[in-house]
Every structure is written in C-alpha cells, then in structure tokens.
Amino acid sequence: MFSxxxxxxxxxxxxxxxxxxxxxxxxxxxxxTLVPKPYLVKVLxxxxxxxxxxxxxxxxxxxxxxxxxxxxxxxxxVNAVEPLQRIRTCPLGLAAHGVKLCPLxxxxxxxxxxxxxxxxxxxxxxxxxxxxxxxxxxxxxxxxRG
Amino acid sequence: MFSxxxxxxxxxxxxxxxxxxxxxxxxxxxxxTLVPKPYLVKVLxxxxxxxxxxxxxxxxxxxxxxxxxxxxxxxxxVNAVEPLQRIRTCPLGLAAHGVKLCPLxxxxxxxxxxxxxxxxxxxxxxxxxxxxxxxxxxxxxxxxRG
DNA sequence: CCTAAACAAGATGTCAATATCCACTTTAAT
DNA sequence: ATTAAAGTGGATATTGACATCTTGTTTAGG
Numbered sequence: 313m314f315s316x317x318x319x320x321x322x323x324x325x326x327x328x329x330x331x332x333x334x335x336x337x338x339x340x341x342x343x344x345t346l347v348p349k350p351y352l353v354k355v356l357x358x359x360x361x362x363x364x365x366x367x368x369x370x371x372x373x374x375x376x377x378x379x380x381x382x383x384x385x386x387x388x389x390v391n392a393v394e395p396l397q398r399i400r401t402c403p404l405g406l407a408a409h410g411v412k413l414c415p416l417x418x419x420x421x422x423x424x425x426x427x428x429x430x431x432x433x434x435x436x437x438x439x440x441x442x443x444x445x446x447x448x449x450x451x452x453x454x455x456x457r458g
Numbered sequence: 459m460f461s462x463x464x465x466x467x468x469x470x471x472x473x474x475x476x477x478x479x480x481x482x483x484x485x486x487x488x489x490x491t492l493v494p495k496p497y498l499v500k501v502l503x504x505x506x507x508x509x510x511x512x513x514x515x516x517x518x519x520x521x522x523x524x525x526x527x528x529x530x531x532x533x534x535x536v537n538a539v540e541p542l543q544r545i546r547t548c549p550l551g552l553a554a555h556g557v558k559l560c561p562l563x564x565x566x567x568x569x570x571x572x573x574x575x576x577x578x579x580x581x582x583x584x585x586x587x588x589x590x591x592x593x594x595x596x597x598x599x600x601x602x603r604g
Numbered sequence: 605c606c607t608a609a610a611c612a613a614g615a616t617g618t619c620a621a622t623a624t625c626c627a628c629t630t631t632a633a634t
Numbered sequence: 635a636t637t638a639a640a641g642t643g644g645a646t647a648t649t650g651a652c653a654t655c656t657t658g659t660t661t662a663g664g
Contacts, residue, residue: 375611
C-alpha cells in the first residue's frame with residue numbers, strides 16, 4: 313500500500329526529528345534506519361528538493377530538518393517523495409462523463425481522503441512524543457525508544 | 459495507492475454486479491471497463507481462483523459472480539487480487555524488538571485499518587444502489603449509470 | 605594549499621507489476 | 635462430428651520502482 317520509498321523517507325525523517333535540530337550524516341541515518349545507503353541518498357535528495365530537509369556538505373556536514381518536528385506533518389513527507397494520489401476524475405477517462413466520480417471511485421477516494429487526513433493531522437513531534445510501553449521498535453541509537 | 463490490477467478487478471466486478479446474475483463475456487467486460495482484454499483475462503482468472511467469479515467455457519459461456527452483489531464486499535475483491543497488506547511487525551525487522559509497532563508504524567497501520575474497514579463494510583450492492591446525480595461515469599452500456 | 609569528510613548527480617543493473625501473444629481445451633449448437 | 639465461441643495457461647515484452655556504482659563538487663581544518 314505504501315511504497316518502500318515512502319517508508320524509507322519516513323524512517324529518515326523520524327530519525328532526524330528525534331535528534332533535531334542536530335544534523336546527522338547519511339551514514340548515521342542509514343545505520344539507524346536500516347535503509348540501503350546508496351538508495352537513502354536518493355531519497356534524501358528528494359526530501360531536500362522538496363524543502364523538507366537541508367543538507368550541508370563538507371567535513372562536519374550532514375542532513376537536518378528544515379522545520380521543527382512540531383511543524384512537520386507526515387503528509388508533507390509523504391507528498392515530498394511520492395504525492396498521495398487522490399482520485400479526482402473517473403479513471404475510465406471518458407471526457408463526456410464530466411468530473412464527478414461514480415460511486416465506486418467515490419468510495420475509493422474517500423478511503424484515500426481518510427489516509428490523507430490522518431497523515432495531515434499528525435506531526436513528527438506527535439509521533440515522537442507518543443508514550444510507548446513496548447520495547448524499542450525504531451533503531452535509534454540513544455533515542456527515547458532505542 | 460491502489461494498483462492497476464485492483465482497479466481493473468473492481469471495474470470488472472462492478473460490471474458483473476450490475477448485470478447479475480447474468481453472465482458477461484470477457485469481451486463485454488473489456489469493452490465496458492476499458493481494461494485491456496488480454497490483461498483483463500488474467501485478472502478474471504485470479505478472481506475465479508479466489509472464488510469471487512465463476513466461468514463457463516464454450517459457446518454462450520462467460521463470467522458471473524459467485525455471490526450476489528449484496529453479499530460481496532469491496533474488500534473481498536481487493537484481497538482476491540492483491541491482499542491489503544497490514545503492518546503487523548515493525549518493518550525494521552529487528553527480532554529482539556518484539557511485535558508491537560513503534561508510533562510511526564502504528565499510525566501507518568491505523569490508516570490501513572481504516573481503509574480495510576471501509577472496504578469491508580461496503581458491498582457491491584451498496585455501490586450500485588448509491589444515488590448518483592452526475593452523468594454516468596462507469597461505462598456500463600444500458601446500466602443505471604451508463 | 606592539501607586532504608579527508610560528506611553530499612550531488614548521472615549511468616547502470618535488477619526485479620516485479622503490467623501488458624501482450626499464441627497455442628490449447630472446453631462446450632453449445634447445428 | 636463439426637464448428638465457432640469462449641476461457642486456460644504458458645511464454646514473452648515493457649515499464650517503472652528499487653537499488654547500486656562511479657565520478658564529481660563542496661567544505662572544514664590543518
């Protein structure tokens with residue numbers, strides 16, 4: 313349902329949010345998130361182009377969030393790497409049929425809308441602040457759950 | 459978000475539900491749903507294996523629903539061709555971390571759960587019965603909306 | 605200036621989803 | 635029996651997501 317790339321982007325952003333406003337190197341992020349580093353680099357470049365993260369080259373450089381975790385929503389991250397595609401016109405694409413969705417596609421789009429809403433109303437800070445009773449599940453060295 | 463195959467399967471099933479319990483040939487279905495026929499055939503074979511549709515070979519044969527539209531849910535169709543994959547363990551896959559999800563993946567899974575619930579609680583009959591004020595958007599010749 | 609750390613970017617490889625093609629089997633009707 | 639409609643199943647493109655490789659650019663610090 314959610315692509316690998318979205319999953320990877322979210323992991324990276326959660327990691328960065330956890331140590332915000334400090335920067336992390338791509339090596340740090342790859343190690344913590346278990347994302348293949350060469351691919352992680354591409355994902356991070358996409359996040360940088362979208363203005364989600366900023367990068368600093370050279371010795372002591374790294375990647376950091378542009379916004380604070382409290383200002384950044386899951387939806388922004390998802391849309392940065394792979395825009396959540398709502399159904400806006402009937403996929404059958406019959407021009408004569410106008411823009412209103414048939415009942416089937418209206419239902420499917422409603423499901424998408426729910427996901428979109430849930431993601432829009434959740435900030436990274438909320439994700440990090442959530443009380444967790446279980447053992448750590450995100451591999452953040454030294455993090456609250458790691 | 460939803461694959462092409464799921465979209466195609468749903469179109470085909472909606473078409474069949476609209477003319478249930480009459481059968482339709484793959485040519486009929488392909489023409490109405492605008493699904494490439496050779497691929498539609500594969501999708502229908504999957505639906506047949508999953509027990510969603512039944513097929514009849516030979517002259518006068520075709521495809522029809524096994525259940526009535528009132529008994530068949532969108533979720534059954536979706537799961538038949540591409541099971542909706544809930545997140546059951548943290549994708550980081552760290553064995554030592556048990557089975558409870560971290561806050562990030564719990565949120566993602568909640569979104570999936572909402573989609574699953576919406577699909578489970580919607581029958582094909584409900585989709586077809588829905589009042590529609592717009593021009594027809596599913597290309598069902600002679601159908602209520604076509 | 606020189607070096608090593610660290611990100612950038614384009615080229616390439618891999619694989620599964622999507623889509624098509626073709627030879628075969630089943631079946632109703634004549 | 636013969637024929638033509640109609641589904642079956644395996645082999646074969648095609649495409650884009652996922653992943654990797656290699657070379658280049660930026661930058662802090664000595």
